[in-house]
Amino acid sequence: xxxxxxxxxxxxxxxxxxxxxxxxxxxxxxxxxxxxxxxxxxxxxxxxxxxxxxxxxxxxxxxxxxxxxxxxxxxxxxxxxxxxxxxxxxxxxxxxxxxxxxxxxxxxxxxxxxxxxxxxxxxxxxxxxxxxxxxxxxxxxxxxxxxxxxxxxxxxxxxxxxxxxxxxxxxxxxxxxxxxxxxxxxxxxxxxxxxxxxxxxxxxxxxxxxxxxxxxxxxxxxxxxxxxxxxxxxxxxxxxxxxxxxxxxxxxxxxxxxxxxxxxxxxxxxxxxxxxxxxxxxxxxxxxxxxxxxxxxxxxxxxxxxxxxxxxxxxxxxxxxxxxxxxxxxxxxxxxxxxxxxxxxxxxxxxxxxxxxxxxxxxxxxxxxxxxxxxxxxxxxxxxxxxxxxxxxxxxxxxxxxxxxxxxxxxxxxxxxxxxxxxxxxxxxxxxxxxxxxxxxxxxxxxx
Amino acid sequence: xxxxxxxxxxxxxxxxxxxxxxxxxxxxxxxxxxxxxxxxxxxxxxxxxxxxxxxxxxxxxxxxxxxxx
Numbered sequence: 001x002x003x004x005x006x007x008x009x010x011x012x013x014x015x016x017x018x019x020x021x022x023x024x025x026x027x028x029x030x031x032x033x034x035x036x037x038x039x040x041x042x043x044x045x046x047x048x049x050x051x052x053x054x055x056x057x058x059x060x061x062x063x064x065x066x067x068x069x070x071x072x073x074x075x076x077x078x079x080x081x082x083x084x085x086x087x088x089x090x091x092x093x094x095x096x097x098x099x100x101x102x103x104x105x106x107x108x109x110x111x112x113x114x115x116x117x118x119x120x121x122x123x124x125x126x127x128x129x130x131x132x133x134x135x136x137x138x139x140x141x142x143x144x145x146x147x148x149x150x151x152x153x154x155x156x157x158x159x160x161x162x163x164x165x166x167x168x169x170x171x172x173x174x175x176x177x178x179x180x181x182x183x184x185x186x187x188x189x190x191x192x193x194x195x196x197x198x199x200x201x202x203x204x205x206x207x208x209x210x211x212x213x214x215x216x217x218x219x220x221x222x223x224x225x226x227x228x229x230x231x232x233x234x235x236x237x238x239x240x241x242x243x244x245x246x247x248x249x250x251x252x253x254x255x256x257x258x259x260x261x262x263x264x265x266x267x268x269x270x271x272x273x274x275x276x277x278x279x280x281x282x283x284x285x286x287x288x289x290x291x292x293x294x295x296x297x298x299x300x301x302x303x304x305x306x307x308x309x310x311x312x313x314x315x316x317x318x319x320x321x322x323x324x325x326x327x328x329x330x331x332x333x334x335x336x337x338x339x340x341x342x343x344x345x346x347x348x349x350x351x352x353x354x355x356x357x358x359x360x361x362x363x364x365x366x367x368x369x370x371x372x373x374x375x376x377x378x379x380x381x382x383x384x385x386x387x388x389x390x391x392x393x394x395x396x397x398x399x400x401x402x403x404x405x406x407x408x409x410x411x412x413x414x415x416x417x418x419x420x421x422x423x424x425x426x427x428x429x430x431x432x433x434x435x436x437x438x439x440x441x442x443x444x445x446x447x448x
Numbered sequence: 449x450x451x452x453x454x455x456x457x458x459x460x461x462x463x464x465x466x467x468x469x470x471x472x473x474x475x476x477x478x479x480x481x482x483x484x485x486x487x488x489x490x491x492x493x494x495x496x497x498x499x500x501x502x503x504x505x506x507x508x509x510x511x512x513x514x515x516x517x
Contacts, residue, residue, distance in 0.1 A: 046515070068515045069507070081506055083497040085490040102473070113490060113497050116483045119473055125509075128502040136483055139475040159512050205514060290517065311517035391517045408514045 001101075001444045003250045005185075006194040006435075007239060008108070010047055011201035012256035014038045014417045020232045026240035027419065030254060034421030038429045043367050044314045044379055045258035045412045048082050048126070050432060051196060052110040054257065056089045057436030061368020061375065063089060065110075067316065071374035074324050076295045076302070079310075083126060084111050086373075092439045093117055096192055101443065104184050106195035107177060119190060122180070125154035125198055147183050148176050155202050159408070163224045166206045171234060174199040178238040182245050191443065193246075196257075203231045204260040208409035215262045215409060216401065251442050255435065256416030263411040266390040266400035267349060267359075267382040269309035269317065275398065276345060280304035285394035294393060302327035307342055307377070311391025313411050315380030317342060317361070339363070339377055346380055352399045357383035385411045457481070 021028050042053045042060055049065040052058075060066050065082045072080040080086075087110055093103035097118035105111065105121040112123035114136035122144065127134035130151050135141045144151050152173040160166055177197050185193050209217040210224040219225075243252065270291050273279035280301040281294065291308060294300055300308065302320060306329060310316040319342075321335060322328035330338055343361035351357050359382045364375035382389055388411055390400050418430055424438075465477045474480035489495035498506060510516045 048515075068510050081498070081503060081510070083490070085493075085497060088491065100471070113486065114483070115487045116480070117473065118471065126506060128498060128505055132502075133486075137474045137479050138483065139479060154509070154513075156509070157512070159514075202513075312515055388514070389517075 001191070002442055003190070003247060004192050004439050004442050005242075005246055005250050005252050006192070006439070007242065007252065007254045008051065008194065008196035009200045009235065009254065009256045009417070010051075010109070010196055010198045011204050011258060011260050011412070012254075012417050013200075013204070013259035013261075013413065014415055015259070016228070016232065017417055020229050023229065023233050024236040026236045026243065027254065030252065030419050030421040034252075034419060034423045035425055035427070037418040037427050038415040039255060039418040039435075040429060040431045041258040041412075041414050041416055042432055043362060043414075044381075045385075045414045045416075046313060047109045047198075047201065047257055049087075049110065050257035051108055051124075052087050052091070054255070054432045054435045055091045055093070055108065055194070056087070057092075057433050058089045059368045059370075059433060061364055061371040063087060064373025064375075066364070066373070066375050066379070067312065067314075069310075071318075074374065075326060076300070076308075077292065079292070081126065082110065084113055084115055084123075092436050093119065093192060093194070095440060096443065101191040102189050103192040103194065104188055104190040106181055106184065106193075107198070108194060108196050109198075119192075120184070120188060122151075122184075123153075124196065127153050129153070144180060148180050151180070152176055154198060158202055158206065160206075163207060163210070163227070167203070167224065167227050167231070170199045170202045170206075170231065173197075173202075174231075174235060174238060178242055181242055185242075186245055192439065197235070199231065199235065200256070201260075203228055204410040205408050208260065208262055210409075212262050212409075216264060217409065252419075252421045253435070253439075254417065254419040255432075257432065259413035259415045259417075260410045261386060261413040263388060263409055264357075264383060264386045264401075265351070266311075266388045267315070268390040268393070268395055268398040268400065269311060269315045269346075269380065269382075270391055270393045271395055271398045272346070272349060273307055273309060274393065278306040278342065279308050281393070284396075288392045288394040291391045291393060303329065306330055306338060309380075309389065309391060310376075311389040313388050314385065315346075315378075315382060315389030315391075316376035317346070317378040317380055319377045343378055346378070346382075349382070349398070357387060359383060359387075385413065387411075452478075 069079045072078045103119035109124035112127040114121045121136040123134040155169045209215040210222040211228040321330045346361045347359045362379045
């Protein structure tokens with residue numbers, strides 16, 4: 001039976017891979033001798049739930065996980081971080097384990113707290129620290145410390161103008177993650193190896209403006225102009241080292257959960273709702289304040305509120321429905337009418353010059369095969385994800401060209417990468433939801 | 449990770465775990481039992497994945513990363 005190694009690169013972008021390919025000997029060899037496709041992510045194309053969608057073959061609606069934080073009930077403040085406990089559908093490693101096959105799982109977002117697996121598991125970056133039981137078995141934690149020292153779950157203090165420091169930290173994390181990967185695959189039995197390195201995501205968000213001449217903040221004289229390219233070269237070298245340790249005949253998949261694109265600005269979703277009369281505050285804050293804080297402080301007049309929103313790389317909009325939310329105002333019979341009105345209104349928000357930006361407001365029921373848990377009523381891609389959603393209130397404007405949470409140059413794009421070596425087929429595009437069945441198929445199960 | 453407390457469980461269960469520690473990928477009976485119970489309690493919502501301080505830290509990290517605001 002074939003071993004499968006999945007090398008996950010969070011946010012690795014197909015256009016960048018093609019652009020940098022002449023300087024990427026490892027990926028170049030894999031692509032020339034294998035298959036290279038664009039990998040369509042889920043909606044929203046965001047790390048959680050996208051990786052778990054890949055490894056379960058289930059869409060966010062089926063998983064009931066629509067982002068890093070999800071409503072846990074219909075209260076206004078009831079949001080919870082999506083931990084492994086939220087993912088109840090079997091993963092590919094659960095299914096392989098039932099067949100007696102062993103998996104090594106490293107850094108996959110959505111795996112903290114670690115569940116028992118046949119094999120071993122090192123949680124992703126939602127583990128609060130390495131002081132917690134972030135591995136299965138728990139005793140693996142001590143071995144990791146003895147192998148690589150203090151294990152980096154992520155780059156801390158990522159929002160910084162000190163780009164030199166950030167580049168070094170991202171490289172340090174990648175170096176260590178690949179070193180640990182090599183140690184694990186060399187010392188432990190496995191049939192499936194799957195890892196995720198967060199480095200590409202962190203470097204894109206931190207340095208995209210330095211790389212992209214089309215970015216509004218691009219400085220052609222920046223000393224970090226080639227930092228992303230150089231990071232991809234570094235990553236290529238680390239992948240090459242890892243591949244050299246894999247047993248002959250291993251099927252290699254290099255994948256990402258989504259791509260990246262320049263971020264052109266932000267739209268204040270709650271500022272817009274206030275301006276249009278859909279959201280009413282008891283007192284407008286004197287300084288920028290998070291929506292969650294306004295809710296907790298009782299500053300939202302729910303009796304005069306139709307909808308409120310959450311910020312992030314994409315927007316989430318919730319309607320205040322009578323009989324559903326504690327102080328709902330929207331009669332259920334008017335729900336669809338108001339949802340459509342809001343979707344159209346959001347889609348029509350132009351930039352400051354009055355030019356359309358191509359916003360899309362999506363209904364979960366039209367995106368997913370099932371809708372479980374509590375989804376947002378609308379998922380909003382401002383500027384088709386070239387603008388982020390600003391949730392804070394107190395700015396007295398809706399357009400932003402700086403981030404309310406610190407410097408960030410990039411947003412997510414719907415296509416990631418899929419490289420398979422040896423070659424599978426000639427397809428140029430596939431879905432992230434196919435990967436689960438593909439792995440099982442490669443490992444001897446019937447496809448699909 | 450909290451303090452450890454001794455409990456008694458059926459000997460047959462202990463033996464089965466001991467015989468299959470390798471397949472269960474655990475270093476000891478205690479390690480396996482604790483992991484299985486933790487998973488079950490988390491799934492039922494009887495145990496929180498984070499302490500309140502940890503949850504605040506994780507949310508702040510997600511905010512710093514741009515996933516939330």
